[in-house]
Amino acid sequence: MHDKMRTEMAAIHSSVSEMGEYALVMLTESLEALEKNDKQMALSVIQKNPSLTTQYQALEEEMFRFIAIYQPVAKDMRKMVCSIRLIYNFERIGRMGKDIARMIINFPDVDHRSHEKSIRKMGEVVTNMIADCTVAYQKEECDLILEMYKRDDIVDSLYEIVVEETIRWMVKEREMIPVGASYLIIARLLERCGDQACNIAEMVRYMISGQRPLVT
Amino acid sequence: MLSDPILITKNLNLWYGTNHALKDITMELPDKKTTAFIGPSGCGKSTLIRCFNRMNDLVDPCNITGSISYHGRELYGPDCDPVEIRMKIGMVFQKPNPFPKSIYENVAFGPRVHGIKDKCTLDQIVKESLTKAALWDEVCDRLSDSALGLSGGQQQRLCIARTLAVNPEIILMDEPCSALDPIATAKIEDLIDVLKQDYCVIIVTHSMSQASRVSDYTAFMYLGELIEYGETSQIFENPTVELTENYITGRFG
Numbered sequence: 001m002h003d004k005m006r007t008e009m010a011a012i013h014s015s016v017s018e019m020g021e022y023a024l025v026m027l028t029e030s031l032e033a034l035e036k037n038d039k040q041m042a043l044s045v046i047q048k049n050p051s052l053t054t055q056y057q058a059l060e061e062e063m064f065r066f067i068a069i070y071q072p073v074a075k076d077m078r079k080m081v082c083s084i085r086l087i088y089n090f091e092r093i094g095r096m097g098k099d100i101a102r103m104i105i106n107f108p109d110v111d112h113r114s115h116e117k118s119i120r121k122m123g124e125v126v127t128n129m130i131a132d133c134t135v136a137y138q139k140e141e142c143d144l145i146l147e148m149y150k151r152d153d154i155v156d157s158l159y160e161i162v163v164e165e166t167i168r169w170m171v172k173e174r175e176m177i178p179v180g181a182s183y184l185i186i187a188r189l190l191e192r193c194g195d196q197a198c199n200i201a202e203m204v205r206y207m208i209s210g211q212r213p214l215v216t
Numbered sequence: 217m218l219s220d221p222i223l224i225t226k227n228l229n230l231w232y233g234t235n236h237a238l239k240d241i242t243m244e245l246p247d248k249k250t251t252a253f254i255g256p257s258g259c260g261k262s263t264l265i266r267c268f269n270r271m272n273d274l275v276d277p278c279n280i281t282g283s284i285s286y287h288g289r290e291l292y293g294p295d296c297d298p299v300e301i302r303m304k305i306g307m308v309f310q311k312p313n314p315f316p317k318s319i320y321e322n323v324a325f326g327p328r329v330h331g332i333k334d335k336c337t338l339d340q341i342v343k344e345s346l347t348k349a350a351l352w353d354e355v356c357d358r359l360s361d362s363a364l365g366l367s368g369g370q371q372q373r374l375c376i377a378r379t380l381a382v383n384p385e386i387i388l389m390d391e392p393c394s395a396l397d398p399i400a401t402a403k404i405e406d407l408i409d410v411l412k413q414d415y416c417v418i419i420v421t422h423s424m425s426q427a428s429r430v431s432d433y434t435a436f437m438y439l440g441e442l443i444e445y446g447e448t449s450q451i452f453e454n455p456t457v458e459l460t461e462n463y464i465t466g467r468f469g
């Protein structure tokens with residue numbers, strides 16, 4: 001019976017990792033669509049959303065069933081509890097990717113590429129954080145995610161820079177106001193994705209070590 | 217480790233003939249808490265709790281070294297009377313074993329042996345013990361019926377009442393639920409939860425989930441050694457020894 005439990009647990013672990021990658025793809029592609037002003041790509045991100053929801057629901061169901069049947073303890077319990085929380089974080093990240101994509105679709109036809117630098121930088125830091133979290137979970141290794149809160153501080157300061165810059169050019173270029181408003185929202189979404197990465201890192205560290213890292 | 221332990225074992229070793237059944241067990245057991253012993257069959261957990269009320273005296277050949285102190289008194293010391301010890305440290309076994317007597321007589325038996333003759337006092341002890349064992353309501357109108365007519369779960373609670381009747385401090389339970397159905401098991405577990413307010417309860421169980429449900433402290437034993445001992449929540453959430461982890465997660469055992 002324990003072989004069966006191990007097999008099911010391994011399957012859940014790899015499905016959760018896959019969902020993490022899927023959500024990350026939604027976020028990265030939405031940022032790529034922003035960079036290229038590619039509405040077609042933004043549309044494809046939105047079309048990924050139903051599958052994200054399906055994965056989330058199926059995995060949650062599967063893990064509830066696993067707990068009811070096997071009543072895992074110790075490392076097994078930590079992995080299950082952590083995975084249940086992770087799929088929630090992944091679902092949020094994917095959905096924020098979708099929200100960004102939706103905004104790009106509604107962008108007016110203006111060239112905003114000269115303003116992208118800071119928001120692109122912010123996107124890079126955030127997506128790297130999430131990518132590292134996904135790998136850490138997949139490989140069950142903490143090394144990549146030890147400094148997550150420091151990295152989130154960088155995201156927070158980039159957020160402030162984006163807000164400041166955006167307001168500045170919105171004042172100067174009134175025709176850019178609709179794009180600027182979207183920029184502010186996108187920056188806010190990215191900042192929240194950074195928070196999600198911190199939550200994931202904290203859970204993965206708990207899953208691996210059983211210790212709850214001090215939040216600083 | 218504990219502020220006020222009721223039992224302290226130090227370097228306890230036990231041999232059944234040449235079989236080294238307990239190896240250097242050193243631990244402190246808390247009063248008014250439940251401590252569970254888990255481990256695969258033959259790991260020594262029953263042997264250990266049988267040491268606590270000197271049941272192993274009845275096994276030959278059995279050699280014990282090291283010490284067990286109960287309230288600072290050496291259990292295996294020359295001045296220690298095993299009969300008195302078994303009154304203060306009672307035991308409930310795996311299979312319910314009521315005497316082939318009435319329900320009343322089963323509970324009154326112990327106090328009578330210890331010299332209580334007065335009918336009123338005995339009536340009171342029987343009622344109190346059966347009430348504490350959560351059995352009174354089910355049997356109060358048929359105290360003179362044979363105990364053997366009770367269900368397995370009721371018989372086991374009767375055995376607990378019989379143990380309580382001589383006013384013990386420690387109750388040892390050796391797999392008390394392994395012969396019972398889930399409902400009777402749940403009743404015993406609820407009872408353990410109540411009993412620990414007044415007694416030190418020590419339970420040996422093969423059911424990991426039972427250990428995690430009923431106990432405050434859990435000790436994991438393997439091949440006669442105490443591998444890990446700590447708060448139950450810690451043992452089941454984040455054990456420090458890999459062997460414990462492997463056992464409780466079912467990787468062996």
